[in-house]
Amino acid sequence: xxxxxxxxxxxxxxxxxxxxxxxxxxxxxxxxxxxxxxxxxxxxxxxxxxxxxxxxxxxxxxxxxxxxxxxxxxxxxxxxxxxxxxxxxxxxxxxxxxxxxxxxxxxxxxxxxxxxxxxxxxxxxxxxxxxxxxxxxxxxxxxxxxxxxxxxxxx
Numbered sequence: 033x034x035x036x037x038x039x040x041x042x043x044x045x046x047x048x049x050x051x052x053x054x055x056x057x058x059x060x061x062x063x064x065x066x067x068x069x070x071x072x073x074x075x076x077x078x079x080x081x082x083x084x085x086x087x088x089x090x091x092x093x094x095x096x097x098x099x100x101x102x103x104x105x106x107x108x109x110x111x112x113x114x115x116x117x118x119x120x121x122x123x124x125x126x127x128x129x130x131x132x133x134x135x136x137x138x139x140x141x142x143x144x145x146x147x148x149x150x151x152x153x154x155x156x157x158x159x160x161x162x163x164x165x166x167x168x169x170x171x172x173x174x175x176x177x178x179x180x181x182x183x184x185x186x187x
Contacts, residue, residue: 033065033187036116038136040126047071051122051173058177063184068111070132074104105132112136113143120176123162124152134162141165150176 037055041047049071059065078084081100089097112119119140127133138161140147149166150173151158163169170176 033063033117033184034068034115035059035065036068036112036119036136036140037070037122038112038119038133038140039122040124040130040133041071041074042132043129044126047074048122048126055120055173059180062177062181065184068115070108070111073107073111077104077107105135108132108136109139112139112145116140116145118146118148118167121147121149121166122152123149123158128153128157134159137162137165148176148179 035055037052039048039051052067052069052071056067056069059067078086081103083089083100086097086100089100119136121133121137123133137147137149141164146167147165149162149169151169151171168179170179
């Protein structure tokens with residue numbers, strides 16, 4: 033099984049790396065599942081295209097910026113659609129300032145890939161669209177881990 037770890041990056045502290053690292057360790061250790069971490073795949077993409085300063089291009093060279101970000105979008109959506117068995121999505125305030133997580137969750141829903149959402153915003157602020165795209169919604173990582181352990185323990 034392969035989990036894709038969706039959540040804020042562009043506007044998140046540490047690009048959301050910490051929760052993904054912790055979740056990866058747990059998934060590998062407890063369930064023997066593989067993980068696609070878009071923080072890591074994005075870093076590899078930056079290195080491959082020598083784009084360490086791509087965020088500066090948003091202002092200095094918008095066309096170059098968009099061209100590079102499209103590569104990241106293509107990679108992420110391909111990973112969601114063609115390589116993932118399920119999505120774990122951290123939905124928090126940082127995600128509201130971006131667009132990638134919205135797209136990943138929507139594409140997963142469209143392709144019938146389960147979306148397990150950890151919601152960290154008040155329910156009144158949780159988009160109905162995102163709720164409807166979610167297979168299951170959890171209040172915290174402990175609830176998610178219990179569910180995953182029960183659901184995937186024999187797979």
